[in-house]
Amino acid sequence: MSDRKQSTDVLVIGGGMAGLAGALALRENGAQVTLVERAPEFGEVGAGLQMAPNASRVLKRWGLLGKALEIGVRPKHLVFRDAVTGEELTRQTLGSDFEARYGAPYVVIHRSDLHRILLEACQAAGVRLVNDVMVESVETIGGRGIAHTAAGEDYEADVVIGADGLKSTLRSGVAQDSPVPSSYVAYRGTVPVTADTPPADLEDVIVYLGPDCHLVQYPLRKGELLNTVAVFKSASFERGEEQYGGVDELEAAYADCVPAVREALKNLATGIRWPMYDRDPIENWVAGRLVLMGDAAHPMLQYLAQGACQALEDAAVLQDVSLGTVFTDEGVHAAAWDQAIRDFNTMRAARTSRVQRTARIWGESWHVSGLSRTLRNLLFKSRKDGDFQYNDWLYGRDQPGAPADKDNARTVVLSA
Structure with a gap:
């Protein structure tokens, strides 16, 4: 063990959404928190993100929802259309009834x-943030987690939160698995809104479903930007090529779609594409005083728009299980971490496993063709706006911050 050692109550490894949320949650409980990130500076790549109420409730808990609403957009509807015909299949109004039901927008x-x-928020709360730290392994010695870094400096903590993403180095401590390629890739783009932008694109989240492809559009930054995501089955990715030196695959995937979809492809940045992976669910996220969260624990495909949402749920549950056990009015009880992280694992693993598996099935239903597409469309059209039975299990009344529910909420999954 290195003589160069830094000590803290909680060490968070990874400065993405999950790591920051976990650090903030435990700092709010009173922990001394250090977060280390391998990159030389903090930042996030990508484009738009959908925050369903199960995520925005967590921001509301931390007093951050107002800041999100200042820069984000409250869409009026979530709309599904057939990409080949343009026909509307179903919609969910996201107004006052929806917000009242789930406690957040x-x-x-x-x-x-x-x-x-x-x-x-982490900076304001006093989380210690450190860049250029590559953690290679974590072990538990004497009831404390020891993180060994490439630079030879060790970090010691009562508990270590592994939030190092889809390609997590720390996951090997609990599972010998690898990311699972999906055969699908995504191109993304954000462009300024102009006078030629269709007005409906500035009010709704619109999803076009096509054979082996789909396209999503919605506004960002108070309606100043239009976000577009195109996802399609890629022969080159199936051959093992993460990147591809042309756009012929992209154009061919949407050749039979309506003009609005083909026109939207012009909004994409085609210099880089995003191969889509997840991992098979695992039951155990804990090794000694190391516990995984976020994509390190449960990476999922994007079809339910729940990746970041589930990371925020993780943080809220970790906050709940440690408050009153580890952190009490009498002080900090470090020995209670063993039970707290086991409780966290137990409470979250089944929930996130269901989301992971449903995301896979949901994506399959989006991309069907032939008779399956006809049946899918009929099923979607049979659902009426305001029917919450397909939302309740996910946006949930029994999830962190949800309003009390005196009814028997149905938990049917459309794709299950």
Whole structure:
């Protein structure tokens, strides 16, 4: 063990959404928190992000929802259309009834904006933030977690939170697995809104479903930007090529779609594409005093728009299980971490496993063709606006911050 050692109550490894949320949650409980990030500076790549009420409730708990609403957009509807015909299949109004039911609004926001809000909240709360730290391994010695870095400096903490993402180094401590490629890739783009932008694109989240492809559009930054995401099955990715030197695959994937979809492809930045991976769910996220959270624990495909949402849920539950056990009116009881992180793992693993598996099935239903597409469309059209049975399990009344529910909320999944 190195003689160069830094000690803290909580060490968080990873400065993405999950790491920042976890650091903030435990700092609010009174912990001394150090967060280390391998990159030389903090930042978030990508474009738009959908925050369903199960995530915006967590921001509301921390007093950050107002900041998100200042820069984000409250869409009026979530709309699904057939990409080949343009026919509307179903819609969910996201207005007052929706917000009252789930205790918070549906918000779309730029990933970098949400990341900045969480980063500034951590800074204001007194989280110690350190860049250029590559953690190679974590072990538990004498009831404390020891993180060994590439630079030879160790960090010691009562508990270590592994939030190092899809390609987590720390996950090998609990599972010998690898990311699972999905065959699908995404191109993303954000462009300024102009006079030619269709007005409906500035009010709603619109999803076009096509054979082996889909396209999503919604506004960002108070309606000043239009966010577009195109996802399609890629032969080159199936061959093992993460990047591809052309746009012929992209154009061919949407050749049979309506003009509005093909026109939207012009909004994409085609210099880089995003291969889509997840991992198979695992039951155990704990190794000694190391516990995983966020994509390190449960990376998921994007079809339910729940990746960041589930990371925020993780942080809220970790905050709940440690308050009153580890952190009490009598002081900090470090020995209670063993039970707290086991409780966290137990409470979250089944929930996130369901989201991971449903995201896979949901994506399959989006991309069907032939008779399956006809049946899918009929099923979607049978759902009426305001029917919450497909939302309740996910946006949930029994999740962190949800309003009390005296009814028997149905938990049917459309794709299950």
